[in-house]
Amino acid sequence: MNNSFLPEPIDQAASIDLSDKLKAYLFNKFPLNDDCTASSFTEGTEIQFWEDFLMNFSNGKDIFNALKECYPSLNFLIDKEIDKAELYNNMLLKGTTNDIKLTSYIKLEDTKNISLELHESIAGKIPVLTIPNNEDFVKILQSIIHKNNPLPIPASMGAVLLNGLNNSKRFNIIKKNWLQNNPFGDWNTEFSNNIMLKKSLYKDKLIILSTKPYSNVTASQLGLEEDLWISYSISIRKEHEFTHLYTLKKYGQATNNLHDELIADYIGIVKTIWNYNKVWMLTFMGLENYPHYREGARLENYVKESKLSPDDFKQLITIIKNAIENIAIFDKAVGKVKSIKDQTCRIDALCEISLIDLASANGAALLIDIYYENFHRTLF
Template structure:
C-alpha cells in the first residue's frame, strides 16, 4: 500500500517536470548506506578540540584557529592559493608558525569563541563569529582558499567536513618521532596516517550571530533580542542536523531536501513546534506565489539556470512540501527525546521532496516515522 502511494506521489509531482528538476529532486539519502544510531559517537578529534576550547577562554580562539588552519594567516586575495608560500604552508604544512605582515584582517578577532556542542550526532566543535564581516572572511579563507568569492548575506553558517588540522598532524608527528626516533616518519605517514584521515581532519561548524536567513525580526513580529537568540539556536541545530545526515547517510549536500530537513529541526528544537510561516520566509516564499528575489532558496540551486516555468514549479513544490511537513509536525507534537528527533530526521530523509510535496506527503512521512521509531532507542 505504502509503495503504491509513494509511486503515485512521485508520478503526481514529476508530471511535467524538466529532466533537470527531476535530477535535482532525486533522493540522495540511501537507506542502504544508513548507519545504526549506535555509530553516532564522538570521533577522535573531539578530545583535541575540548583542549582548544579550554585554551580559547579569554579571547584566544582566533590564535588557536590560525594554529590549526594556517590559511587563516593569509589575506583574502585573488589567486593567493596558487602562490608558492600558500601551497607550502596550507597544502604541505611547512612554515605554519611564520608570522606574515599581510594577513587576514578581522574586525573583532577577540570576540570569536570555540565551544563544544553535544548534538544528537555526538559532540562537535562550534566556532562562533559575532562580526558579520569576519564571518565572511573566515568562510572565504576556509572554503574558498582565501579567494574573494562572494558570500551571500543569507548564509550564516557552515558545516566544514574533512579540513586538515595541521596542529593535530604536527603533534602526531612529534609524538611518533619521540617514541620511534630511529624510524622513518614519511613511511609511517604514507602507511598508517594518510589512509586514516580521522587522525588529522576535522569536522567543524562555523556560526555567525546575524538574523537567520537574513530575515528581519520585524518581519516576524518579534523583538530583535529574541530573534537574535532564536537565530543562533536555529542555525546551530540546523548544522548539527547536517552532521547527523552526513554521519548516518554519508550525505550533507547543498540541496533543498537537506535544507528542509535541517530547518525543520532548527525551528522545532528552538521554539517547540514547526512554524510554517517562518519557513516560507526563510525560503523567500512568504508572499507565495511571489518569490522574494535574493532569498536563501537561491543558495541551493548551484549553477542551475532554471527557466521561469521551471522556477515556478520548483517554488510550488517547496511550498507544498513545507505545508505537509507542518502537518507532519502537528500530528507528532513536540520533540520529546533524541530517538524521537532522529526518527523524524530519518522520515524526512527517506521520503523524497517530490513525495513530501504530494497529496499523500504527510501520510508518507508519518509512515516512515513509525517505521524508524521501531529501530530507534534513547
C-alpha cells in the same frame, strides 16, 4: 491515525512533467544505511584534541590566533589568487605554522568576541566556532572555504558545517610523536602507508556560526522583537547544523540541496519554539508571497549549480511550498518533540521520503506513516 490531520488536495504540479534536470535535482540522495550503528556516533580522536585544546587555551591569546595554528589559511589576506602563491601552498600543503612571518595578514574587526566551544548534539560532540561580527564571518568563510579568494558569501548564509578540514596542528602532533618514537624511521613512508588514509586523525568536522538574523530575515518581517529574533536565530542555526551532522554520520550525506535544508530547518524551528512555523519557513525560502519568489532569498543558494530553467525554477518553488505545507501538517499530527528518539525518527522519516512525494497531495500522510513505522521499529 487521526484523519483530521491529513492534507486537503494541493497543487500536484510537483509530480507531473518534470524536466530531466529537475528530476535529477529532486532525486532522493539519502540512501537507506543498514550499516549505520551506534559506533557511527562515537567520539573520535578529534574530540580529544579539542578537549585538550580548550583546556590548555591561554586567556592571554584570542581564539582566532590560536586557530591559525590549526588552519594556516587564516594567516593570509583575502586576495584574488593568493592560493597560487608559493608561501601559501607551502604552509597549507606542508602544515608549517611555526615562525610565520607575513608582511600582510588577515585582520578581523572583533576577534575578542569570537568563541569556540564543544557542543553535544544528537550526533555526538562537535566544535562550534561562533563569529559575532558579520564581516569577520565572511572573511573566515572565504579563507577556509574559498582558499582566501574574495568570492561572495550570500547574505542569507549564516552558518556552515565543514567536513574534512585539514588541521595542521593535529597533523604536526602526530608527526612529532611518531618521530620521537621512531628517530631513525621514514616519516614519509609511515604517512603514505598508515596515516594518509585515516583521515579522521588529521581532518576536522567544524561548525561555523554567525549571530545575524536567520536567513537574512529581519525581526520586523516576522513581527518579533529584535533581541528575541536574534536569540531564536542562533538557536535555529545551531540545531540546523546539528541536523546536518546527524545525516552526514548516518547517511553519509549533508549536501547543498533543498531536501537537506527543509529537514534541517524543520528541526531548527521545532527545537527552538517547539512547533513548526510554516510562515517562518516560507519566509526563510523567499516564498512568503507565493507564487512570487523574493530575489536574493535562501532558496536560490541551493540551485545555483543545477542550471535549472526558469520553468524548472517555477515548478521547484511550487514543490517547496507544498512540501512546507505538508511538513506543517505532519508536525501538528505528531506534536512536540518528546525525546531524542522522537527527534531522530522525524529526521529519518524526512530523509526517507523524496521531495516529490513529500510535495504530493498525500505527502503528509506518507510522512506520518514513515515516522510511526520508524518509531515503532525502534521499540523492538
